Amino acid sequence: MTGDDHRVQIGGNARISGSQIASGQNVDQTQHLSGAQDGSPxxxxxxxxxxxxxxxxxELPDVHRAHRDLDDIRQEVSENDPDPDRIAHALDRLAARVAGIAAIAAAVRExxxxxxxx
Known part of the structure; x- marks a missing residue:
């Protein structure tokens, strides 16, 4: 790529969540995440x-499965009548998948x- 071509290409099994991407000359970005502080614990x-x-x-060989487990938890806790067994099983799977990364393992325990x- 040369000249004024400032493309951003994302492929494969990529997942971008809560992030910003910019391309070009003299690019400035500002991200405000005040809404996240308003959520429940x-x-x-x-x-x-x-x-x-x-x-x-x-660093995670099964990161897409870890995301699915977390999505299952997020979905289940948003239900009117969440299933504690379903949440527990998803937490167990997620904890096993991230056990090798101390920071994620601690966040899952929390x-x-x-x-x-x-």
Whole structure:
């Protein structure tokens, strides 16, 4: 690529969540995330795990499955009558998938504590 071509190409099994992408000369970006602070502690913990999954995605062999587990948790806690067993199973799977990354494992334990009271 030369000249004024400032393309951004994302392919494969990419997942971009809560991020900004810019291309070009003299690009400035500002991102305000004030809404995240307004959520419940559970929502904030889920968002934190999602952020860490993105940050450490190259280190996780099953990152797409970890995202699915987290999506299952997010969906289930938003239900009018959440199924505690379904949440527990998704938490167990997620914890096993991220056990090798201390920061994510700690965030998942914090989420589990909020959801199970343990």
């Amino acid at each position: 559970v929502e904030q913990a889920i968002d934190r795990v999602a952020e860490l999954l993105e940050r450490h995605s190259a 989420l589990a504590s909020l959801l199970t009271g343990n």
